[in-house]
Amino acid sequence: MTAPSVRALSSFVLPLGLLTGLLAGPAQAQTQKLDVPYVPTPQPVVAHMLEMADVGPDDYVIDLGSGDGRIAIAAVKDRGAKAAYGIDLNPERIREATQNAEAAGVADKVTFEQGDLFKKDIADADVLTMYLLSTVNMRLRPVILDTLKPGTRVVSHAFNMEDWEPDATAVIGGSLVYLWVVPAKVTGKWTIEADGQTYQVELSQNFQQVTGSVDGQPERLSGRLEGSELHFTLNDQLYVGRVEGDSIQAVPAEGAVSAWIARRG
Ligand SMILES: C[S@@+](CC[C@H](N)C(=O)[O-])C[C@H]1O[C@@H](n2cnc3c(N)ncnc32)[C@H](O)[C@@H]1O
Secondary structure, eight states: OOOOOHHHHHHHTSHHHHHHHHHSOOSSOOOSOOSSOOOOOOHHHHHHHHHHTTOOTTOEEEEESOTTSHHHHHHHHTTOOSEEEEEESOHHHHHHHHHHHHHTTOTTTEEEEESOGGGSOOTTOSEEEEOOOHHHHHHHHHHHHHHSOTTOEEEEESOOOTTSOOSEEEEETTEEEEEEEOOOOOOEEEEEEETTEEEEEEEEEETTEEEEEETTEEEEEEEEEETTEEEEEETTEEEEEEEETTEEEEOOOTTBOOSEEEEEO
C-alpha cells in the first residue's frame, strides 16, 4: 500500500477502503479485528510529527498502533527521546518493528508490545502519537483528556478530534498533521488576588478555551490553556499563570500582571 495523500485519505475512511485494509491482515492467527488498517506514515511526516511535538531527551513517547515502529524508533534515534513504546494488534507488525529497532541500534530504549491499544495505560506518555482514524481518535479522546498529564503533546497524522481544536496544524507533502496539548482542568470557582484586589471568578472550560464570570458578571474573563499555562484577560489586562493543583501561580510574561495568585474556591 503506498503512502496516502490528503485526497487518498478520504478513501481511507470509506468502508470499502477500510474493508480492503482490514482483510489484508497477516497470516498469523489474530482473533481480534484491526480497528485501523496498516498504512505507514511517510518518513518526512514522521519527522515533522516529532518536531511539532518538540520531542527531546525528557520525553517518553507512545505510538498507538505502531506498525513497523518507525515513529517510536525515530523518536529515540533522531530526536533523542529517553524511551519510546509502540503497541500493535498485529503480531507481524510487532516482529517487524522489533527487528527495525535492533537494526537502528535503539532496541535498548524502544519497546514494542502486541496488544489492543484501547487497553493500554497511556498515562505515562509525555508525547502520544497516532495514525488511526477519526472514530478511533474519538474513542481515545476522553482517555487522553482524563488520564494524560496536562502539557502532554498529542500528535495525529491525518485524523482530527472533531470539536477539540488542534493547537497547531501542518501540511507535509500532502499529509495533514495535528498537534494538541492536553489542557489542565480549571472549571469551577476561583479567588484571584491581584494588585490588592480580590475577584471571585467562575471558570468554564471547553478543551483549551476558558471563559469566566467575575464577581457574578458573566463573560468578563476569556483565555486559553497551553497545557498547565493559563493566559487570560481581565479588565483589559493580561494574566499568565501556571495551574498547580488548587492554585494558579503568576508566570512572568511581557505586558502581563506580575503579582497575582488564584486559589480554588
Ligand atoms: C495506519 S497504521 C499506522 C502505523 C504507524 N503508527 C505509522 O504511523 O506508520 C495503524 C496501525 O494500527 C494497528 N491497529 C489497528 N487496530 C489496533 C488495535 N485495536 N490495537 C493496536 N493496534 C491496532 C494496525 O495493525 C496498524 O499497524
